[in-house]
Amino acid sequence: MSNYFRSERMKLIQLLIKPETAYSLIRAIGQLESIQFRDLNEGKPNILREFQNDVKRFDKLERRIRKFDSVTQSITIEESDEENLLQNEEIEAIEKGSIDNIEDEIMENITKLDDLVENEQQLKRRWFELIEFQHNLKILSRKIKEKDFSHSQRMIKLHSNSSSETTSNVSSSSSSATTSDILTSEDDLIKLESMSDEKTKEEIEKTQQVSRQTKGIIEQKKKVNKKPTKEHYLDVYNQYLKFNIVTGTILTESRGRIERLIWRGTKGNAYVSFWDIHDPIFNPIKKAHEHKTVFVVYYSGGFLQNRITKIVESFNAKVFNIRSTHKERKQQLEDVKLQLADLKTTIKQTNLYMKKFLKFLKLRILPWYRRIHIEKATYHTLNLFSRDTNEQYMVAEGWVRLSKLDKFRQVVQENDEIGEHAIIINILDHKQMGLMEPTYIKCKxxxxxxxxxxxxxxxxxxxxxxxxxxxxxxxxxxxxxxxxxxxxxxxxxxxxxxxxxxxxxxxxxxxxxxxxxxxxxxxxxxxxxxxxxxxxxxxxxxxxxxxxxxxxxxxxxxxxxxxxxxxxxxxxxxxxVDPEWAYKSNWLIFFNSFKMKNAVIFGLFQVTIGLLIATINCIFKKKYFNLFLDIIPKFLILFSTTGYMCFLIIYKWLVNWENRKGQEGGIKIIVTLIDLAFYLGKVEDENEFFNNQQVIQKVLLSIIIICIVIMWFIKPYLEYRLLKKKLRLWELGEIQQQNFEYTDAESFSFADLFVNQSILSIEFVLGILSNTASYTxxxxxxxxxxxxxxxxxxxxxxxxxxxxxxxxxxxxxxxxxxxxxxxxxxxxxxxxxxxxxxxxxxxxxxxxxxxxxxxxFHPFSFKFSFKKLANQEDDEFEL
Known part of the structure; x- marks a missing residue:
């Protein structure tokens, strides 16, 4: 516990190291946890430091290893995985092998991982597309029916026998109706007819023209007294009435927008049908389920195909090439099922190989990182060193714990690979250099x-x-x-x-x-x-x-x-406390008084300890000026105010007030303190705690005033005289510069010292009151x-x-x-x-x-960094 009260002593040392020995020495020192190196290149940009390229190299490798760690978070290594377990020889090869070989191995594995991930993503995308294609084929097989051509023939006869007014109305929807009977269900036909009423005049004229042409062909056939054949009707259908389709899948929430956009983009010359896929489809790329909808866009003529395709693809729609006949669509569905079966087997094998590869990586992440971290920390430390004037040695300075100094010397001597004068140790005087020793407190x-x-x-x-x-x-x-x-x-x-x-x-x-x-x-x-x-x-x-x-x-x-x-x-x-107090009517008054007085006594106890610590610090630093003119007056002021109040509290507890005439209810302490402050210690007979109380209070009040005068006026004056004396001695060369804080007479004045000390004095005196109130x-x-x-x-x-x-x-x-x-x-x-x-x-x-x-104090150590990284307690890591 004695070591816990004070920090361990430090020594400032200087190392002169041959460049060819520096790397191995730093690797050995990293095991000791004994030295904190100073940055001798402070203010120098990192890019200009000698080993910055090496640090960047290992930064890059660290990022690669962090990538390995992120993709292997869900992988668990079991003891049964004997083929994946890392052998001691492999660990030793990583920890002691060539860093170039390790770098090549890491880069090779990162390339392999990228290829495996890309391949896996491609397989998942292909699976996702085939699943959507399968749903598209299934729905279209149920919804799109192939009608007999005789139905088309009857529709053409209907056009040829209608009147001119009826012809225009029927022909405006004939192509849609025919295609709806051939390609869609009856529900879609109703939608198509309702949409045809909203067509523009230009579209109606185009439809009427097609109807007139159809009617003219039929009348021409009648003139030659020949009955139209099936081939004639088919020619008319293929030339004027046949519809094309664009089909695929989109997100369900996009169906309203895509329908409006197709309607506007084609000026009403296309019709869209939607069928929702009831079960959500899992998207392996986004790792989420998505609700999809199958769409079919009906249009006539080839000039609309590119426009419709661009519209649906702008909504990330999947467009599929669906065959025109039911038999061909059925064959497509069978092919998709076979492809899915093969793809499922391929994905399974890929996942098994990927899992095995990730286990291989997970076992090597920590050894790799430990080795890379050692290299990076080593070169980062070398960047703190400077060169001597002859460029023969690298110069390093650092603080060494006194208890570790002998062991540090031993390690330095053991790593002197070249021989004599390869590494030179010098002990520096930090006081002459104006440096502050770091604080190292060893804690349990x-x-x-x-x-x-x-x-x-x-x-x-x-x-x-x-x-x-x-x-x-x-x-x-x-x-x-x-x-x-x-x-x-x-x-x-x-x-x-x-x-x-x-x-x-x-x-x-x-x-x-x-x-x-x-x-x-x-x-x-x-x-x-x-x-x-x-x-x-x-x-x-x-x-x-x-x-x-x-x-x-x-x-x-x-x-x-x-x-x-x-x-x-x-x-x-x-x-x-007696439990019966809880049942008395005045229990709250009793507990309030008891707890409040206890709080003030506890506060005095802690503040006193704080001033004792300040006293001990002044004695160890030999600052007797502050001790006698600052700390001791504070003690006297504290015990003359709060200390006296606590004395009265304890005294009041120890006296049986029922035996004192005229004071059976006790004396209020607050009245005594008010008399001390405003009536210069005067005490009335009925408020007297003990004999000669008035004399004691006047003495305490005198002590308070004298101490305030010492702190407020005498200390800044004597401090000013002392600084002036030191300045004269420094000018005469009788004292060293490091022993004197001010080198310019204009840098301080009595007014500055007086104002600063006034603030401190007032703060302490008012702090006596605020501390007492704060502890309540x-x-x-x-x-x-x-x-x-x-x-x-x-x-x-x-x-x-x-x-x-x-x-x-x-x-x-x-x-x-x-x-x-x-x-x-x-x-x-x-x-x-x-x-x-x-x-x-x-x-x-x-x-x-x-x-x-x-x-x-932050010692240079590999061990602490490893503990922070792996979140585990390690023994000392041997290289």
């Missing part, structure tokens, strides 16, 4: 959560006290004071134990970041739960109900329905938590029980569980956690944290 697992909370606010500098060990105690305790209930503490403890139980599953799973926070903070949650149980027993509350562990010192008065009498003058409840949140949140818990218990448990309705009791219990978990445990628990964090960050840390932040 249960300390990491609290240490991360400290690091989020500030990084302790070297030889400064680390407040995290103190927070290990104060953080759970302050949380428990606000979350003061035995029942809720037990639930929180059980939740922490659940996190410990399932931690092994968490390590091998990929959870959401919020769940990861709970698992990482499981030790802190456990201590918060146990502390809440302790404070809940002290306050004697379990789900807002009192607990009768021992016999109460109070009993109801037989002469009154509300009064209680004490069993004896010396009766004291053994531990915590310990009382406020405890009261709100207790009141909410009591309301839920009374309204959802006790009230339904008083009505003797079983169903209402069950519903009340369910609601009580819901509100307990989501309101009291989650909402109130989060609120208590945030307020506890605020008390430490603002009230506690502000007493010893200055403006200068430390530098966290």
């Amino acid at each position: 697992e249960y300390q990491k959560t609290v240490q991360s909370l400290v690091n989020s606010f500030f990084i302790p500098k070297y030889r400064e006290i680390n407040p995290a060990p103190i927070m290990l105690v104060t953080f759970p305790f302050f949380f428990a004071v606000m979350f003061s209930d035995l029942g809720h503490g037990i639930l929180l403890t059980l939740f922490a134990l659940f996190l410990f139980k399932t931690y092994d599953v968490y390590k091998v799973s990929h959870y959401h970041s919020l769940i990861q926070l709970f698992y990482n903070a499981r030790h802190l949650i456990l201590t918060m739960g146990i502390s809440s149980c302790f404070i809940g027993i002290m306050y004697n509350e379990i789900f807002a109900a009192p607990m009768h562990f021992f016999d109460s010192c109070w009993e109801p008065d037989t002469n009154s329905t509300v009064a209680y009498i004490n069993k004896g003058n010396n009766c004291t409840y053994p531990f915590g 949140r310990l009382w406020a949140l405890s009261l709100s938590h207790s009141e909410l818990s009591a309301i839920f218990w009374d309204k959802l448990i006790m009230y339904p029980l008083s009505l003797h309705i079983p169903g209402l009791v069950a519903y009340g219990y369910l609601f009580w569980c819901f509100f307990t978990l989501f309101v009291l445990m989650m909402s109130e628990g989060l609120s208590a956690f945030l307020h506890t964090l605020r008390l430490h960050w603002i009230e506690f840390f502000s007493k010893f944290v200055d403006d200068e932040n430390g530098i966290e």
Whole structure:
């Protein structure tokens, strides 16, 4: 624990390395976790650094491996897959083999993967098209009927025998009617006839012209007294009345738009029929089911074909070549079924091969990545080095942990492949260079959560006290004071134990970041739960109900329905609050007073610890000027104000006020504090706590005034004189520049120092009041938590029980569980956690944290990077 209070000492070293030795040395140093290299090329663009092309090369390989990882996420490797399991020899070949061979292997496999994926996509697209083609053929086989030609012959006779007015109307729909009888069902014919009424005059004239031509041919045949033959009618049908079709499939939601667009694009000379495919078709490309519709566009003449095809293809429609006769369509359907059967076998074999190949890749991803990461980290580190003036050595500087310095020297000597003077180590004086030592604090697992909370606010500098060990105690305790209930503490403890139980599953799973926070903070949650149980027993509350562990010192008065009498003058409840207080009419007044005074005492305790840390830091840094003119006056002001108030609180608790005449109800402390501030410590006889109280209060008031004068006026004046003296000595050359912060007399003045110190002094004095008020949140949140818990218990448990309705009791219990978990445990628990964090960050840390932040120590290590990557705990990885 002593190492946890202070950071480990560091040494700044310089390495002079022959270029041919640098690579192997960095590979060996990456195992130690002992050195943090400085960037000697700071400000230099990456593109101008010596090994940037190598870094880019391995960046590219990393992207390839991440692609392998993304496509193998769903693949699981079982122990039965012996042929796929990676042998030790193969792992060793990857980890120690040539990086060029590994690169060639990765690029070969990425090409192979791309080919397999493209082939798979093509097979899936072909399957999708054949399925749609099959549905198209099935529907058209049912809907499109081939009629006898005699029906067409009767329709032509109908045209030849009708009158001129009737002829124009009939001929406007003759082609549509004929084709509808030949190609479509009767429902489509009705649609076609309804659409023919909306045709334009130009279209009607064209249709009438066709009718007149047809009528003229028939009359010409009659003149020669020859009966028209079947071939004659067929010629007329093929020349004037035959319809062509364009068919395929579209998305169901596009049918309305495509119908309107075809109608407008063909000026009403085409008719569309739709038939929905009832079962949705799975699209393997989009990996989703799609609702499709078969469409048929009827048109006459060949000039509309290209226009209709472009229209339907603009809606991503699949257009199929359907045969004209029923027999040919049936043969097409059989061919499609055979192709689907063959394609199904091909896809199955492709999937088996793809799965085997992905297993092969998955086993090699981590070894590949580890090797690539080592290479990339090595060259990235080499980019931090510079060259000496003769270009013979590469120069490196870094911070080494003092405990690892001997081992570091040993590793350097073992990797001196060339011989003498290939690697030279020099110890540098960081103070002469004006550098700050980085901070390295070695933490156990249960300390990491609290240490991360400290690091989020500030990084302790070297030889400064680390407040995290103190927070290990104060953080759970302050949380428990606000979350003061035995029942809720037990639930929180059980939740922490659940996190410990399932931690092994968490390590091998990929959870959401919020769940990861709970698992990482499981030790802190456990201590918060146990502390809440302790404070809940002290306050004697379990789900807002009192607990009768021992016999109460109070009993109801037989002469009154509300009064209680004490069993004896010396009766004291053994531990915590007497449970009978919960049944008294003034229980809220008692608990408010008790919890509020406790909160102020706890606050004084933590603020005092903060000033003690500041004192120890000043002693270790030998800043005695700040110690005597800043820290000690703050101590005196704190104990003359808040400290005196806490003394009066404890004194009032220890005195039996019933034996003091005129003061049977006790003295209000707030009155005494007001007299201290506004009446210069004067105390009335009826408000006197103890003898000579007025003298003591005047002494305290004098101490406060003297300390404020020292902090506000004397400290900036003496600091100004000291800086002027140092400036003169520096000008005479008697002190070094690094020991003096100001090198220009114009860079500071007494006014600047006075204004800055005035702000700090006023902030501290007002902070005494604000800190006292801020710590009352310990009382406020405890009261709100207790009141909410009591309301839920009374309204959802006790009230339904008083009505003797079983169903209402069950519903009340369910609601009580819901509100307990989501309101009291989650909402109130989060609120208590945030307020506890605020008390430490603002009230506690502000007493010893200055403006200068430390530098966290990040050693160069392959091992830490591997743990972050694989989300697993590894032993040291040997190359």
